Amino acid sequence: MVENRPWLTFISHLTMILGILVVAFPIWVTFVASTHDTVRMTQVPLPLWPGHHFFDNLRQAMTKGAYGTGGIPIGRMLLNSLVMALMIAVGKIVISALSAFAIVYFRFPFRMGFFWMIFITLMLPVEVRIVPTFAVVADLGMLNSYWGLSIPLIASATATFMFRQTFLTIPDEMLEAARIDGAGPMRFFFDILLPMSRTNIAALFVIMFIYGWNQYLWPLLITTDNSMYTVVMSIKQMIEAGMMQPQWEMIMMTSLLAMIPPVLVVVTMQKLFVKGLTETEK
Amino acid sequence: MLKRVHYRPSVLPYLLVAPQVAITIIFFIWPASQALHQAFLLEDAFGTSSHFVWFDNFTALFADDQYLSSFGRTFVFSFSVAALSISIALLLAAMANRVIRGSSTYKTLLIWPYAVAPVIAGALWMFMFDPTLGIVTYFLNMIGYTSWNYRLNGTQAMVLVTLAATWKQISYNFLFFLAGMQAIPKSLIEAAAIDSAGPARRFWTIVFPLLSPTTFFLMVINIVYAFFDTFGIIHAVTKGGPANATTILVYKVFNDGFVGMDLGSSSAQSVILMIIVISLTVIQFRFIERKVAY
Numbered sequence: 001m002v003e004n005r006p007w008l009t010f011i012s013h014l015t016m017i018l019g020i021l022v023v024a025f026p027i028w029v030t031f032v033a034s035t036h037d038t039v040r041m042t043q044v045p046l047p048l049w050p051g052h053h054f055f056d057n058l059r060q061a062m063t064k065g066a067y068g069t070g071g072i073p074i075g076r077m078l079l080n081s082l083v084m085a086l087m088i089a090v091g092k093i094v095i096s097a098l099s100a101f102a103i104v105y106f107r108f109p110f111r112m113g114f115f116w117m118i119f120i121t122l123m124l125p126v127e128v129r130i131v132p133t134f135a136v137v138a139d140l141g142m143l144n145s146y147w148g149l150s151i152p153l154i155a156s157a158t159a160t161f162m163f164r165q166t167f168l169t170i171p172d173e174m175l176e177a178a179r180i181d182g183a184g185p186m187r188f189f190f191d192i193l194l195p196m197s198r199t200n201i202a203a204l205f206v207i208m209f210i211y212g213w214n215q216y217l218w219p220l221l222i223t224t225d226n227s228m229y230t231v232v233m234s235i236k237q238m239i240e241a242g243m244m245q246p247q248w249e250m251i252m253m254t255s256l257l258a259m260i261p262p263v264l265v266v267v268t269m270q271k272l273f274v275k276g277l278t279e280t281e282k
Numbered sequence: 283m284l285k286r287v288h289y290r291p292s293v294l295p296y297l298l299v300a301p302q303v304a305i306t307i308i309f310f311i312w313p314a315s316q317a318l319h320q321a322f323l324l325e326d327a328f329g330t331s332s333h334f335v336w337f338d339n340f341t342a343l344f345a346d347d348q349y350l351s352s353f354g355r356t357f358v359f360s361f362s363v364a365a366l367s368i369s370i371a372l373l374l375a376a377m378a379n380r381v382i383r384g385s386s387t388y389k390t391l392l393i394w395p396y397a398v399a400p401v402i403a404g405a406l407w408m409f410m411f412d413p414t415l416g417i418v419t420y421f422l423n424m425i426g427y428t429s430w431n432y433r434l435n436g437t438q439a440m441v442l443v444t445l446a447a448t449w450k451q452i453s454y455n456f457l458f459f460l461a462g463m464q465a466i467p468k469s470l471i472e473a474a475a476i477d478s479a480g481p482a483r484r485f486w487t488i489v490f491p492l493l494s495p496t497t498f499f500l501m502v503i504n505i506v507y508a509f510f511d512t513f514g515i516i517h518a519v520t521k522g523g524p525a526n527a528t529t530i531l532v533y534k535v536f537n538d539g540f541v542g543m544d545l546g547s548s549s550a551q552s553v554i555l556m557i558i559v560i561s562l563t564v565i566q567f568r569f570i571e572r573k574v575a576y
Contacts, residue, residue: 101300132313214399262397
């Protein structure tokens with residue numbers, strides 16, 4: 001701080017607190033809604049203070065599920081989401097590290113061709129090519145499977161770029177030293193390159209886990225079997241449960257369960273998250 | 283790009299890039315070229331045969347009022363989301379950068395909406411603004427605004443999805459602005475203070491101009507976000523309605539392709555969207571190059 005202006009400091013704190021309250025208000029409403037029973041949730045005005053039905057709602061969600069999800073418990077969907085998010089995050093890291101290694105450390109014909117080909121994927125979000133991609137996945141018989149949920153999403157230009165940047169900062173002497181000690185390329189990759197990019201891998205994992213967990217359109221298209229639903233897409237099904245008024249306490253309980261894992265990841269691994277965010281986007 | 287010390291050509295590098303390249307070809311390049319091909323075809327009413335129609339699908343699109351208004355709507359939506367979330371984030375970051383005590387707590391409390399899926403953000407805001415039950419609707423009624431019903435009123439629906447999309451994006455912009463402000467040398471600020479420039483003046487003449495690369499970068503990122511990632515919000519909250527008032531381009535691609543089964547038109551729209559993404563990416567990269575030259 002350059003000078004002492006108590007009044008301005010007070011205003012800064014006030015703005016921050018107001019900002020946080022506005023940002024957190026939807027979450028508070030969600031939490032409160034998940035602690036009341038169905039009857040209370042249809043009376044205006046809705047409560048702004050928690051009730052006593054949190055654990056009842058939690059039990060019902062985890063074991064029976066809500067309207068609109070075909071009786072599949074949320075527990076099962078959380079598992080599906082977890083498997084999908086992990087497969088996407090790990091898959092992206094593995095294939096990107098390998099291809100960045102090849103592009104940075106090997107001289108071979110079509111090297112730049114491959115690089116540009118991977119780069120193009122950056123420009124094609126799933127949303128703009130959904131119809132043909134869906135057709136490909138259907139032809140390969142990958143509908144309603146974990147493979148179908150994750151494999152089409154694991155090619156990653158961002159991750160390849162990040163690994164390329166990281167590898168470029170590793171001094172040339174490392175490779176020379178490894179060669180003198182008689183290590184082959186794969187040995188060099190596993191014993192030197194990967195350990196040296198540990199933090200970058202962790203940061204990338206945080207970002208990609210959130211990316212995978214929050215997928216919506218893709219799971220919506222390729223899962224028709226209730227037992228393969230992910231928790232994020234189930235929210236939509238619940239909102240549209242037939243002719244009935246949405247069962248808000250269950251929807252909000254599910255929303256809460258669906259946002260806890262990624263939010264926990266962000267908050268507990270804040271440093272890695274910020275690093276991942278700033279490094280993958282540039 | 284290539285390391286000065288590197289390995290000679292062999293089979294190994296091909297094996298290393300193989301998984302990435304295979305997935306790229308099967309799930310990206312092949313479908314994208316299919317979309318490109320489809321965009322020039324017209325299917326008959328039964329979907330049994332199709333023939334090549336050159337740019338007919340495109341000219342039909344640009345003659346279609348619905349498509350053109352969806353275009354305009356997308357731009358209004360994207361710019362509102364970008365402008366709103368950037369200005370709120372800039373204000374919060376400026377304040378967070380000022381305070382010494384509690385600054386990291388504030389940061390932690392502000393960043394987590396990033397992790398909330400768009401569709402969940404949509405569900406939350408939809409619940410708060412529910413025409414009969416919503417808590418905000420109740421407050422609005424209390425202050426005398428009784429005509430809130432986003433299910434019937436297109437403008438209100440647009441406001442609702444814009445708010446939900448903005449809410450989710452504030453944390454991202456906040457992080458980048460805060461990092462940008464912390465990178466500004468303290469000596470510049472102090473020199474200005476010695477020249478008796480007040481806090482507001484220091485912000486507008488020093489901090490804000492120095493942040494302009496960050497602001498520009500965030501502008502592009504936010505527009506891309508509003509174009510594509512908000513699909514979940516629209517799909518869950520309004521389904522493009524009422525009366526197409528919130529049908530943005532990416533929702534229209536989905537709706538015409540999967541619900542309307544008009545593959546030719548949907549593919550042509552995909553192609554246009556691809557061109558938009560590619561130009562945005564090019565703009566972003568050119569700008570990054572310029573920043574490096576600084």
